[in-house]
Amino acid sequence: MADTILVVVEQREGKLNRVSWETITGAQAIAAETGWTLEAAVVGSSVGDIAKEIAATKVSKVYDLESAKLEPYTPDGFVAALKPFIEQKQPKLVLMPHTYQVRDFAPKLAAALNRTLISDAVGYKYEGGNLRFTRQMFQGKFAADVSFVGDPPYFATFQNGAFRGDQVAHGDAAAPVETVNLDVADGVVRNKPEAPFKEAKQAVDLTQAAIIVAVGRGIKEQKNIELAQQLAEVLGGEIAASRPICDSGWLPMDRQVGSSGQTVAPKLYLALGISGAIQHVVGMKGARTIIAVNKDAEAPIFEIADVAVVGNLFDIVPPLIEEVKKTKGA
Amino acid sequence: MKILVCMKQVPQKDAPLKLNEGGTWIREDISYEVNEPDAYALEEALRQREKHGGEVVVITSGPPRAQQVLREALAKGADRAIHLEGDGFVTLDAFNTAKAFAAAIKDESFDLIFTGLQSDDYGFAQTGVILAELLGWPHATIIMQIEKSDSGIRVKRELEAGFFQFVDMPLPALLTIQSGINKLRYATLIGIKQAKNKPLKKVSFDEVKLALGENLQRIEKLYIPQKTKKTEVLQGPPGEIAKKLVDKLRNELRVI
Structure with missing residues (x-):
């Protein structure tokens, strides 16, 4: 099977987080250099419209991972959805934006699969068949080139602004969307989140x-x-x-x-x-x-x-x- | 409530950092301090104990110098400390650090574990979340408020762009704490005196080695970031710099 990059785009309350475009742009660049196939996934409940939106970009396929238990977002729910999916698909590389939501579940997901996550990368290097990710260290005073050890799937997240979302390439035709209905068992989701709110009306824009x-x-x-x-x-x-x-x-x-x-x-x-x-x-x-x-x-x-x-x-x-x-x- | 606080010693904020000869790590002859979000995590644990009773235990990993972080925490009011002591802990990735902590506390029974939301050195923002996964506990990240509830706890998560969210969770649970959740206290003289008699358990690298695996990510090279921008440096006496800046604002940027 060909090596695959899987981008997990971010949706919150049924809306695509625009930072996902940046991750797709980065993934497209890696796919072009490595020759790996690029696929994307959206996780949630009734998020088919987002899957269609993503299918307009230059990707081979979009998965719409659906379960009623995925809304609202919880780390337990998202890991329960993505872990078996990734185990089955065995992508080489899983890319996500480094958002607060991804920070909340991605380390758990990688650990549940006994794998590692290179977090908050600002770029990548592909030299001599080796893929490395660049991340900032010591509060940005230094940069480090970091490589993966052991077997894929490899996980990485990109910092906000690492790639230009407006440079995402669009496909000649819409990519196929496959809806996958997931079975998230009762009792898996332990946290009970309430609706997001703003503390006080923001006085200054x-x-x-x-x-x-x-x-x-x-x-x-x-x-x-x-x-x-x-x-x-x-x-x-x-x-x-x-x-x-x-x-x-x-x-x-x-x-x-x-x-x-x-x-x-x-x-x-x-x-x-x-x-x-x-x-x-x-x-x-x-x-x-x-x-x-x-x-x-x-x-x-x-x-x-x-x-x-x-x-x-x-x-x-x-x-x-x-x-x-x-x-x-x- | 029995609360464990995971803390880390990191280079002082304004410490001049230099690369070592191999370009693999920094030179360690610098000043260190407690990772700032961890200080808030400790403060929150002390406040929870003051409200609900119980015990606050602090844990860190690192060379002998890292004991300072535990001493300060004991002086501020933590009841006891665990030090995973050894140079070998410095280069562990987040997964292995979480494994080392899990191994060191396997005979304990905590209700809550707090960590800072991320460290100022590696900046992984992962160790706490992975530790929760290893223990099979629920977690929540970037927490700004914690209340006890009938069934467990109710926490306030910070989301992006000024949004927050309340989450009900059962115990035991792990929370990563955001800076600014509370106001930090200072250690008192009495506290510093008492700290000397508080228990501080040392755990060697060999004692947890079996629980660890190979690091799954490796720093190939550490370096000063390449500049992406051309930066113009203005020099001279303040009055002259002010004139140059205003000239720029008016004639180049046209903002005044």
């Missing part, structure tokens, strides 16, 4: 901001937030922060940018005292221009910055506010 001034741990104290606030005001932008700042209550949670906060793509992202941890970077790397001020020349934020200022933000920001005022006033 950072996704619409053209300019964002964001602060990280380098701001040191709550009272220093005021300085960044002033800069945001003179620039006509919004203030935002990395997670630790919001955890400390220095800025409200709806100002948080990153995997647990908002994902933004402003014209200008001015990062003040932000080290550039992965969880933050995934929320802002789409900004058109990133200016970073950090006193640590090794800070990972400089890897993605267009303009780097290695220095103390408390020295740089006050004259910057004055210069902006002068220029705008002129």
